[in-house]
Amino acid sequence: MPKLKRSESDERATDFVESLDRGLRLLQCFGATAGPMTLSDLARAADLPRATARRMLLTLQRGGYVSGDGKLFSLTPHVLTLATSYLRSSQIIAVLQPVLDRIAIAAQEISSLAVLDGDDVVFIARGGPTRIFSGGLEIGYRLPAFCTSVGRAMLGQFDDADLAARLNAMNRQALTPQTETDPKALLARISADRAQGYSLVDREAEPHFRSISVPVRRYDGVIVAAINMGAHVDRVPAQELLDRFLPLLRDGAEAVRSQLL
Missing domain, CATH: 3.30.450.40 (GAF domain)
Known part of the structure; x- marks a missing residue:
C-alpha cells in the first residue's frame, strides 16, 4: 500500500514542541509581578497544571534560567542571554x-x-x-x-x-x-x-x-x-x-x- 503524503498542517503539528512552548510561556509569566513567585502563582499565570509547571521550573532551574527553593522561584541573570542573542544578531x-x-x-x-x-x-x-x-x-x-x-x-x-x-x-x-x-x-x-x-x-x-x-x-x-x-x-x-x-x-x-x- 502506498505511503500517504502528510499535509502541511500535519507537518506543522508534528514539528510543534509543546513542552518548549510551555517552558517559554512560563518564563514570560515572571514579568507579571515584582519579586519571587510561588509555583501555584506561576502555574495559574501560565495556565498549566501544577505538576507540569513544577517539571518545567525544575528543568529551567537546571539550565540556570531560574532559581528557587521549591516554594518560591525567580529568574536569574542568565535569562538575559536570550535577549542578548537577539540584540547581537x-x-x-x-x-x-x-x-x-x-x-x-x-x-x-x-x-x-x-x-x-x-x-x-x-x-x-x-x-x-x-x-x-x-x-x-x-x-x-x-x-x-x-x-x-x-x-x-x-x-x-x-x-x-x-x-x-x-x-x-x-x-x-x-x-x-x-x-x-x-x-x-x-x-x-x-x-x-x-x-x-x-x-x-x-x-x-x-x-x-x-x-x-x-x-x-x-x-x-x-x-x-x-x-x-x-x-x-x-x-x-x-x-x-x-x-x-x-x-x-x-x-x-x-x-x-x-x-x-
Missing part, C-alpha cells in the same frame, strides 16, 4: 545604532528604535548625547502600537482594509485622556501619517510626552522598524518636533535604506 540594531547616536548628539535628545511585535511596539535600541542615560524608554519596553508614534509609523505599511481589520481586532484601551481609541479615527490618522511619511503623537501614550517618528525601510521599500524622538510637553513644543527633529529622523532613516536586507 539583529541587523537592524547594528545598522541603526550609529544613526541613533548621531541623531541624539545633533538634537541633544534621546532617540529610539522600535519594531512591531503583534499589536505592540518593542523598543530595541536607543541613542543619547552621552552613553549614560537618565531617562527615556528602556530597551525591551513595550507599548500598544495604535497610540504611539512609532507604532502608527509602522502600521502604515498595511493597506486600509488590512489596517481596519487589525485596529478593530486589537485592544485599544486608553492610556491617557488624550488617547484616540475609535478605530475609524485611528484609520484616518494612520492613513494621513502614511501619506506624509511621519507620525506625531501628542500625550496619547504618556500624559506629558509627545513624540515624532518615521518608518525605517529596507532596500525594497518594506517597513521594518521606526525611529523616534520625543520630549516632555512643557519643554519641547510640537512645532519644534517638526522643525528640528523630523529632518534628522528622515535623513537617518534614508541613510540606512540600502544597508538593510
